[in-house]
């Protein structure tokens with residue numbers, strides 16, 4: 001189906017034409033070359049660094065000083081103090097494993113095609129060479145922990161199989177396998193304030209150790225060289241590949257407390273080979289489909305053309321309705337491939353990275369990007385895929401205790417702009433416009449509450465979400481500051497990553513910001529709701545309830561927009577990609593467009609002035625904003641912009657209006673950054689269904705252009721799923737699966 005398959009008539013030439021496979025931990029991007037075929041390989045625990053604790057002497061005093069200066073309106077001075085005496089060190093970096101390459105002797109290929117079947121998680125390619133057919137198939141299995149690959153040809157072929165790893169490593173043959181043993185850098189030069197950090201600091205005794213292991217089976221002959229396998233006289237070749245590492249959790253030194261990984265690699269390959277191709281494939285497709293098959297979306301016909309061609313056409317004609325469904329389905333596919341129980345949370349590139357120095361280190365950026373990665377997972381009825389995010393938040397709630405204490409003199413936990421697999425929670429180097437972001441922990445904590453809202457899993461709420469939310473709340477209670485009007489605010493405040501002009505200077509730091517205060521109120525609100533659900537009434541809950549009433553309310557400026565900072569200030573970039581001051585609208589849901597007329601109008605004015613362009617993730621966030629504002633046509637305008645084809649060969653970083661979609665349908669910031677894929681999938685959910693635990697709104701933001709369609713299996717808060725169909729813009733039928741309880745279903749099309 002053209003809504004479930006990426007299809008191309010030529011092999012990938014550029015990285016952003018290659019296609020992703022993954023099982024949460026092991027990732028592969030395939031170019032499906034006919035004569036020379038390359039897989040870029042990744043493992044989600046290949047990061048620089050190891051557990052550490054970062055301090056910055058005098059940081060808490062600097063925070064207090066900056067706060068006093070901000071209270072006096074000395075914003076630039078406050079910024080300088082924070083930048084010099086508060087900001088600390090970069091987080092660690094996500095790495096690449098390298099490549100697996102097959103050099104064949106097929107000769108020129110004709111009738112070429114490659115397809116990624118999203119519903120099965122299987123990549124195929126086929127062509128003819130000298131008139132003989134060749135077919136290739138690859139998948140990455142979650143149940144068996146391997147990548148499996150098979151090539152079959154009508155005529156015998158020869159090929160060279162080699163593995164190249166840019167990390168400190170050695171590739172060598174042993175007992176019929178090709179092994180790559182290595183170690184990740186012990187540090188990514190994180191103390192160096194320059195960005196991007198230039199060096200990787202190796203220290204043989206430290207860093208994540210790893211093994212890549214490859215096994216080949218053929219009806220021809222295999223011969224091993226020092227670092228490759230030579231295949232000859234084969235009509236079939238099967239490869240099994242795995243990566244195992246010594247990573248043993250955010251708080252365990254992989255050198256001294258690491259997991260056994262070398263034998264594990266051998267055992268995983270042995271078990272796969274015993275099982276055999278057919279059984280592995282059957283189990284993989286069953287496992288993949290058990291997640292992917294939960295939701296289906298139909299919006300109309302799609303074009304049976306190569307995907308890149310469809311994207312190219314789309315710029316002129318918006319008649320390929322199937323392309324919207326394909327984009328939606330791809331977001332679900334990518335989550336299944338990159339986030340599974342036991343894996344790390346998805347980073348800026350999910351799990352797919354082809355360099356040792358990825359853009360922004362492919363880390364966790366938690367002032368929007370990591371959170372956006374997880375927006376579609378619950379509405380698309382895949383709650384188990386949130387586990388890696390929960391684990392990340394749990395790690396930050398531990399390391400962040402020290403961060404709260406050391407950097408603020410506060411209790412609870414704090415996390416800032418960047419995180420990594422070691423639970424980095426401290427402020428990074430650079431401008432306070434990003435580095436000073438005490439909202440990181442709170443924003444992530446809301447995801448745990450959302451998990452409960454969707455699943456009604458009370459044990460999770462009691463044991464995991466509630467304690468972490470209260471820890472986030474404790475931190476905010478300790479640092480909230482009383483303003484002259486008696487309201488409470490998080491002071492100083494920034495609005496990531498915008499700056500404003502004040503007289504001759506520009507600065508990002510004000511007395512407070514809409515976003516910071518909204519995050520605090522959001523955490524308090526989640527805590528109070530959770531406490532109510534669990535029947536917990538204690539001193540902390542009372543303190544939270546009292547403080548919640550006093551949080552500085554959002555203000556509307558003279559021009560009708562929501563104020564970004566505490567006073568009317570003109571921003572340096574009026575079209576800035578972040579729209580952080582609308583946090584209360586989305587994700588928090590503290591502004592209700594069905595009730596809060598003035599604030600709703602102010603949100604609209606804010607978005608109009610911010611404009612309809614931006615980076616990939618910025619476009620995706622705006623889809624969600626407009627859906628929450630119940631304007632489906634405007635949301636669709638943003639999706640159409642996101643479907644703008646961005647050339648795969650481009651390398652520039654564009655912070656302003658470069659967002660779009662690469663030929664492989666991955667999101668262009670640019671460069672590649674995966675959050676936009678997830679953000680737009682979530683946005684489509686929001687257009688079709690919204691819920692708050694009391695109401696289920698059907699088709700709240702249906703665009704006129706999506707007049708006919710149907711969706712099955714979308715999840716609503718309250719542990720139910722919804723099937724519905726609509727015709728001529730009107731709801732035609734619906735069915736709720738699960739216990740509706742006291743929830744009301746609202747048809748938003750009448």
Ligand code: FUC
Nearest residue numbers: 348360365369434497615
């Ligand atoms: C934030 C954004 C950038 C980029 C980076 C990874 O800093 O402002 O646009 O997405 O994260």
